[in-house]
Amino acid sequence: MPIVRADRLTRISAALLQAAGASQEEADAVATGCVNANLAGHDSHGVIAVPTYIDRIKAGHIVPGATWTIIQESPTTTVIDGHWGFGFHVNAKAMALTIEKAKTANVAACTVFRQSHVGRLAAYPLMAMREGMIGIATADSGRSPKHVAPFGGKEARLGTNPISIAVPSDLDAPFYLDMATSAVAAGKIQLAVARGDKIPTGWIIDAEGRHTNDPTQYRKGGALLPLGGTEGYKGSGLAAMVEVLCGLLTGLGFGVEPTGRHNDGCFMAVFNVAAFRPLKEFKREVAEFARYLKSTPPSEGSTGVYYPGEIEGVREQQRLRDGIEVEDATWDKLRALAREYRLDTVLDLA
Secondary structure: OOEEOHHHHHHHHHHHHHHOOOOHHHHHHHHHHHHHHHHOOOHHHOHHHHHHHHHHHHOOOOOOOOOOEEEEEOOOEEEEEEEEEOHHHHHHHHHHHHHHHHHHHOEEEEEEEEEOOOOOOOHHHHHHHOOOEEEEEEEEOOOOOOOEOOOOOOOOOEOOOOEEEEEOOOOOOOEEEEEOOEOOOHHHHHHHHHHOOOOOOOOEEOOOOOEEOOHHHHHHOOEEOEOOHHHOHHHHHHHHHHHHHHHHOOOOOOOOOOOOOOOOEEEEEEEEHHHOOOHHHHHHHHHHHHHHHHOOOOOOOOOOOOOOOHHHHHHHHHHHHHOEEOOHHHHHHHHHHHHHOOOHHHHOOO
């Protein structure tokens, strides 16, 4: 697998997206979002997704240059129609507006619909965290094809429906949660297929509802399992609640719409810490809490405790220093796109 520096990988991705029709602003937003996911170790949401986004542009499922519209708003709430624009771009603007409202009203929330894939969900709560606020985001895929079987079922009825919460602190690496409500993100199955790897039992079932460690069975009628293993009703319940916030509250509905167009619905909220207690004190205590968690002796077979978001921070520093490994299958797709757009010489994807 080639090892590529983050800045170069961002330039390559942005150039390909622009060649496919994205504006520079949109291309930079998507490319940066993807590479940031790679840096954090979430390769399932990294540059592996760029060829898929370009395929969706070609199919008309993503509309470059789409103008987002505020459908309804109050001093603390906003309903936003993304008009099938790039989720990375639309959702970031929605979060930025919600942060501005929270600066005045202390609490603000928004819903966003008709936008493409928003990428790694943590990107949006982290925007609030950097402003001294607590950010929360949830997302689902609207009525596009589903991936997750509800607990006890064998057919997909739910999305991976992630939840992310970010909290300001005095820590070096941000304190945040970013998790799918399925046993694993769908992109990690794609990643395993691209790398020719087996997957752990408990991630998916095949078309007959049987557990399997063969990731290719997922695309042959299989389904992801909900988070929780034998207690998967917990992940299934969380996913259902995310569906209500992001599918029903946004008006996207539930089930599968025949065109299969990916349609991320998002619910996001921001809380101004200073409205509850002094920000400086809060940030210090969050850091103390993280150190308290880490101070426990490790259990058998463990190297120790990481606070939420810490391991992503460690990986980011490592990958900024050493570069990002890109699986051969993804690199080959990027090279093919560079040839298609006659950028292979410019981008030097040897």
